[in-house]
Amino acid sequence: MLTKFETKSNRVKGLSFHTKRPWILASLHSGVIQLWDYRMGTLIDRFDEHDGPVRGVHFHKSQPLFVSGGDDYKIKVWNYKLHRCLFTLLGHLDYIRTVQFHHEYPWIVSASDDQTIRIWNWQSRTCISVLTGHNHYVMCASFHPKEDLVVSASLDQTVRVWDIGALRKKTVSPADDILRLSQMNTDLFGGVDAVVKYVLEGHDRGVNWAAFHPSLPLIVSGADDRQVKLWRMNDTKAWEVDTLRGHMNNVSCVMFHARQDIIVSNSEDKSIRVWDVTKRTGVQTFRREHDRFWILAAHPEMNLLAAGHDSGMIVFKLERERPAFSVSGDSLYYVKDRFLRFYEFSSQKDNQVIPIRRPGSTSLNQGPRTLSYSATENAVLLCSDVDGGSYELYIIPKDSVGRGDTVQDAKRGVGASAVFVARNRFVVLDKSSNQALVKNLKNEIIKKSNLPIATDAIFYAGTGNLLCRAEDRVVIFDLQQRTILGDLQTPFVKYVVWSNDMETVALLSKHAIIIASKKLEHRCTLHETIRVKSGAWDDNGVFIYTTLNHIKYCLPNGDSGIIRTLDVPIYITKVSGNTIYCLDRDGKNRAITIDATEYIFKLSLLKKRYDHVMSVIRSSQLCGQAMIAYLQQKGFPEVALHFVKDERTRFNLALESGNIQIAVASAKEIDEKDHWYRLGVEALRQGNMEKLSKMLRIAEIKNDVMGQFHNALYLGDIRERVKILENAGHLPLAYVTAAVHGLTEVADRLAGELGDKVPSLPQGKVPSLLMPPSPILCGGDWPLLRVMKGIFEGGLDNIGRGGHEEEEEEAAAADWGEDLDIVDVDGVQNGDAGVVVEDEDVNEGDNEEGGWDLEDLELPPEIDTPKAAVSSRSVFVAPSPGMPVNQIWTQKSSLAGEHAAAGNFDTAMRLLSRQLGIKNFSPLKQMFLDLHTGSHSYLHAFTSTPVIPLAIEKGWSESASPNVRGPPALVYKFSQLDDKLRSAYKFTTEGKFGDALRVFLNILHTIPLVVVDSRREVDEVKELVVIAKEYVLGLRIEVKRKEIKDDQVRQQELAAYFTHCNLQKIHLRLVLANAMTICFKGGNYNTAANFARRLLETDPPNETQVKKARQVLQACERNMKDANQLNYDFRNPFVICGATFVPIYRGQKDVSCPYCGSRFVPSIEGQLCAVCDLAVVGADASGLLCSPSQMPAQFRVIQGSCCGCDDRSVYEQRNLEWWRVQRNCCSRL
Secondary structure (H helix, E strand, C coil): CEEEEEEECCCEEEEEECCCCCEEEEEECCCCEEEEECCCCEEEEEECCCCCCEEEEEECCCCCEEEEEECCCEEEEEECCCCEEEEEEECCCCCEEEEEECCCCCEEEEEECCCEEEEEECCCCEEEEEEECCCCCEEEEEECCCCCEEEEEECCCEEEEEECHHHHHHHHCCCHHHHHHHHHHHHHHCCCCCEEEEEEECCCCCEEEEEECCCCCEEEEEECCCEEEEEEECCCCEEEEEEEECCCCCEEEEEECCCCCEEEEEECCCEEEEEECCCCEEEEEEECCCCCEEEEEECCCCCCEEEEECCEEEEEECCCCCCCEEEECCEEEEEECCEEEEEECCCCEEEEEEECCCCCCCCCCCCEEEEEEECCCCEEEEEECHHHCEEEEEECCCCCCCCCCCCCCCEEEECCCEEECCCCEEEEEECCCCEEEEEECCCCEEEEEECCCCCCEEEECCCCEEEEECCCEEEEEECCCCEEEEEEECCCEEEEEECCCCCEEEEEECCEEEEEECCCCEEEEEECCCCEEEEEECCCCCEEEEECCEEEEECCCCCEEEEEECCCCEEEEEEECCEEEEEECCCCEEEEECCCHHHHHHHHHHCCCHHHHHHHHHHCCCCCHHHHHHHHHCCCHHHHHHHCCCHHHHHHHHHHHCCHHHHHHHHHHHCCHHHHHHHHHHHHHHCCHHHHHHHHHHHHHCCCHHHHHHHHHHHCCHHHHHHHHHHCCCHHHHHHHHHHCCCHHHHHHHHHHHHHHCCCCCCCCCCCCCCCCCCCCCCCCCCCCCECCCCCHHHHCCCCCCCCCCCCCCCCCCCCCCCCCCECCCCCECCCHHHHHHHHCCCHHHCCCCCCCCCCCCCCCCCCCCCCCCCCCCECCCCCCCCCHHHHHHHHCCCHHHHHHCCCHHHHHHHHHHHHCECCCHHHHHHHHHHHHHCEEEECCCCCCCCEEEECECCCCCCCCCCCCCCECCCCCHHHHHHHHHHHHHHHHCCCHHHHHHHHHHHHHHHHHCCCCCHHHHHHHHHHHHHHHHHHHHHHHHHHHHHCCCCHHHHHHHHHHHCCCCCCHHHHHHHHHHHHHHHHHCCEHHHHHHHHHHHHHCCCCCHHHHHHHHHHHHHHHCCCCECCCCCCCCCCCEEECCCCCCEEECCCCCEECCCCCCEECHHHCCCECCCCCCEECCCCCCCCCCCHHHHHHCCCCEEECCCCCCCCEEEEEECCEEEECCCCCCCCC
8 A cells, every 4th residue: 555645633434536636525523524635735625514424425527516415414515616515405314324426417316324315406406316125224325437327235234226217318308297297206105216126135234335346247345244245237137246255344335446456445443455356355455553444435537545544534556656667878668567668769669578477476566666777788677575575687688679579587586676786787685684785697696795874775876886775864885895985864765866977866755856966965955745756867957857747847056947737647767858758657658848948048047158048038938927036036137127027027126136227217107206216225325426316307307305305415415405495495404504514605695585583503613524434443445346237238138128218229249258248327338439439429529628639640550459458347236135044944944943943933833823723822932032042143243333143054064055055953952852851751750740740841842843854753753742742641630639638539530540641661650559549548449459450460570569559459359349439431441631631431522632632522622722731622733844854745835836837826825725925827726
């Protein structure tokens, strides 16, 4: 079984796959219907209008509808797009077991405990037929996929097949009189439109399920007699074919597989069994420890199954669908239908090579998993899971290609995996001894090498080298030198793809791609929400990979994007130019043509191939918010300018790139005060006095007094300021300004106008201009940032946009890297002075100041005057600020601890609320502050300058790339929790319950903010949550018991409950001894004897404890009675309510805390959990997220397309639904 998705919830009683979308409906015993996306692992919606358990649910084949039936006797039809129930069908008189839409007609069939089957018309919302005949509960009913038949199963030990052909005929051509007669008969006798065709008897107990074969005249049924029966039918009769035995309890559901000749059944014996229809034998069994199975569902088109059990559901496949293949040059070898096949990429010819043997066992998943090919020896290694892991070596005859009829006796051996490492040598992994066995083509061992790590798989890593995989790391091992060439911490790696030059490797895990060098030096990591399926390198060094529904690319720096969407998953074998060669799940070769423009454009920017960038811009239609955002992020706003037509966006990009000319043009088009202000600020930063003067004139024309005054102030134009103040009527201010700045004539004129109201100036003070303070340390002039004009501006200024009066004319083409078309302050390009004179038609004679007296020199012709290099004028361009590290942390992570470390407490709290249902953040306040403070350092530069904060990254080293930001260094580590746990255990042993409770609570409060690396550590963290929860619950019970002095009965109950907490054995002995003593003193001898027996079963090393327990047991056995009636039954399994401290016995309803998992009586739902003091009881939550390896199954920010269109968008999950963040997609969500 290959588990694809799993949920934790109340008991699942009904399941249904959507035909097109990756959705599954689950109806719960609690009355809730959940809609899950099993690819993303997210809950999309929930519907909870039913009162009581919902036992049946089914998607419509083509409409946005689903139907549900529950214990409230109601059938509800829902529209999942409108998120509501459309209508309710009433008529059944007891629980409704199953509901199903007809594949063609507007019908619903329902089975009920009222011993009837009803067929409804959901368009007219009426019952059109009632099928009566069963004399006990009808457990299921379903339509035949093609014929006019219905099969039903009942606890009356029969399976019935009903003919509904008359109902179909009446639906196709209803006559009024027939309709009235039929309606009358329906009311009186239960209907004549459906008649019993066969009654199948053979089960000894009630039948729980029956199902048709999708194409053959077969029926399968499962019953409480623990048997699965196979039936065959023809036009006249039906009979039993065989009985499949093996289940140990009631068979709850059984069905035929849609694509294979197998039957799948599940049972209350906590198992799923797979049976071979032809051999009628069991093939495989899958078990769960604690959960009974209730329901099965099969995807109508894909090889997917789902099963519902006591604590949730699983979506799974029975067999792998990925074909084993190996690429060698222009050829592909792959396995399909028990044959080794050869495919040539250039000619696209596909030939059968040789047959390969079938595995001797009948188990599933025994086909080849990997294929390794040696081109020089024409040999193939096939690895499979047969016999716990084995390999087969085939030598392909040279004349066998195209014939495929030569049957060979392959050389076989046992090994977890095998790969060629040289021309005629291959290596086999022996997991038992952790050795690599080097063998020749005769299958003889040449050499043995001990591997440096506990290896579970090996991959080719160059001649003589192995890439060894462990759970959370990979190493490259040199077999000859027996040395480690590279080591890298990674998530669990599934596939390894080397580039053509063997310089770069892509390590593919379930939800991540790690790009590394040939020595495993880390370059970048890319996380995916949906499973990564395959990948290959293209000729430009870009990694092309596929997920379940996309073809994507990954650049060498880690940037990624979508190339196109997929209808079905594919496995890339080779990328050549704009063609992707791949295999689909049926083993067919396909060639897909892609548009590589986007990633070639980004790669050219990355490698600074600006000629390619220019050609792409001129010849393509790259556009969209995603491309603009990418160019901004990478520091190319001047390039983004040429993709934008919107004036507001152009204005922002122009300011960012320092292009004042375009900003002025856009500001004129927008003509808003805020934009003029921002333009003025930017012009001031650049020191462009000419533009400030223009803005002063513009403000004067627009009668913007404040704008005029600000611009005059920035320009330092005193006369203009006096003039503005005088015109505005502020004569005293105008007088003071003129007098202070020495404008005596203006000041005298204003004094005359003011008369007696002339303001007095301070006496004895010398006016001085406002100057910036001198720096404390001065080492000459402050450096000015001089930036050469952007490489793209000369060639791109006029692409797709007309010129402006103030802008220069289009520059002549120039060779890149040599001459740059730089525009000076006056808008004149440097270059040939003669050209400038001709273009501008300047008449030197008319110039008032005479101009430059330049005369031609008559130089001898033999003197070769070298041409001086044209100096490029530079202009000031304000540097674009980079993205803060804190923002990078929050964008790259969905871990609450890392968001808190970045100082983004709001998103950290939202994450914890969604993941764990946490609402009380008071206990976490100090931890948030500690995380933020601990992940930053602060540098003091000068007294007059602010403190410079520095982000501290986890695992930083001097060799790390400056462009790759690591996660924050966190002050709370998982290793610290181990120390706290030992301390808490010690306090518990010493009886310091208050101290122990405080430490265990601190552990529970710290865990949501802890980040670990591997999946193994994730499991340990979850285990620690359970441990801390059990101890907190138990210690609270004991503290409560000690507070009760008067109520002896309650004291005994609490002491008894404490013994049912999952404690360490040393503490369990102490708790059992304490409960035994309390109950014995209280006269409850039967209960005390039970505690004594349990204490002795723990085999205590303390002889005093053993002696005391035996004495109590002997004394109690003389009088096995309880003096007081306790709310405690040790024979009936129960859990303890964390708030009321009462037992919740098996079968009783309860609610749980989404974080710590504590159980509560239903009345506590919606209140704060009394155990962890963080989460709300019964809240919806996706689960604990504490490692980057978990991210794909949880909340994540996704860069990509929402619906498969070419546009790009950004989405994030909020409140378990998808919400739009940027409005730049095709709106097909």
